[in-house]
Amino acid sequence: MATDTSKYKLNHTMLRVKDPVETVKFYELLGMKVINKIPNPQWNFDLYFLAFDGPQAESPGKHWTDREGIVELTHNYGTESNAEYTICNGNDEPHRDIAISVDNLQSACDRLEQANVAFKKKLSEGRMRHIAFAKDPNGYWIEIIGLKDQVTTETNTSTYRMNHSMIRVKSAKESLKFYQETMGMTLLRTSENEAAKFNLYFLGYKREGETENSSATSDREGLLELTYNYGTDDPDSDFKGYHDGNAEPQGFGHICVSVDDLDLACARFEECGVNWKKRLTDGKMKDVAFIKDPDGYWVEVVQNEGIKKRTGW
Missing domain, CATH: 3.10.180.10 (2,3-Dihydroxybiphenyl 1,2-Dioxygenase, domain 1)
Known part of the structure; x- marks a missing residue:
């Protein structure tokens, strides 16, 4: 039996945040909902998973690992009250963004402007x-x-x-x-x-x-x-590469792919010769792996719990 990549899903994008209350409120204004929260007091951080979850959404009610289009917010304890803590938004150079698609572009933007969104x-x-x-x-x-x-x-x-x-x-x-x-x-x-x-x-x-x-x-x-x-890959260019979001100053953390069978998928990635940040067998968390893409961005790999139960998340 082998893993089937046609069953994989681009599950979520992780962003580190300074104040989870303020940030969750913003994404709820966009229309998203907290569909799961994983507290990790032993490691001093919490995870919030948000998605569009109404009856007209793509996958309402499904397990969070059995979806696409999730935003994961990571809050490290104490950052909300630390005046010196800042987030690298990834666009000062610029690097990254996430995108939502809406039914009435002008009306959607007007609504956010009326709510004093920057x-x-x-x-x-x-x-x-x-x-x-x-x-x-x-x-x-x-x-x-x-x-x-x-x-x-x-x-x-x-x-x-x-x-x-x-x-x-x-x-x-x-x-x-x-x-x-x-x-x-x-x-x-x-x-x-x-x-x-x-x-x-x-x-x-x-x-x-x-x-x-x-x-x-x-x-x-x-x-x-x-x-x-154009030209960033020119051998004669002085361009050294993009900030991956995980080196200081931190911000964007990773994208995540959920797979049909985590062990088989990781075995396949091993055969592909990937650059591992963390294998399944490394560290204390035995249910997640991290691969580094050619630019050093992290790709998290987790089990799709809608296909096969593993962690009980």
Whole structure:
């Protein structure tokens, strides 16, 4: 018996946060719900898992490991009262964002503005009038894009999707090979922007009926967007690489893939010759593994408890 990558899911994106109360309140304003909390007082941190969970969501009511489009917030005890603690939002250079897709782009942005949410870019600003960027309480950028079929009625958060996580990569060729061949993802859409000297690659675990290089990816969850800026992989370039979010100063932590059989999946990754951050057998936590992608970003691997029970999370 072997692991089946077609059953894998891009489960969540982990972000470290300063104040969990304030941050959870923000994501609830977006329409998300805390679907699980894992306290870890023995290690002085708690985990909050948020997702769109209404009746019109993609996977309402499912176990948190059996979903895509989750945001995991990590709170290390005491940061909320530490005036010197700051979050690396990943965009000062810039590096990363997460994106939600909404039913009525203008109405959704108006609603957030009325709630005094800070924006990096409003719809009315810049050349790209089809996207906006809000900022969460930690400074992380939340890209806001439209679902394929926009409505004229007032926005309804129960229809929203946590569409994708974006990371910048040094070599498109190396990263695409890793996420397709090693992680089992499919390249679903490519956006080439030669004039601006960057390309976007949208990958995910292909679902029934989906085709490669589809033009419509905004209506689903669980996508990974790779941003490649031309020349960063040039051997003569002075570019050294991107901050992985886990070196100081910390912020973004990892993306997570849930698998059909954790032991078999990790055995396959071993055969693929991955660069391990943590094997299943390392450390005290024997139910999670971490792989490093070509840029050093961490990819957590966990058991999909909807397929096979393991931890009782």
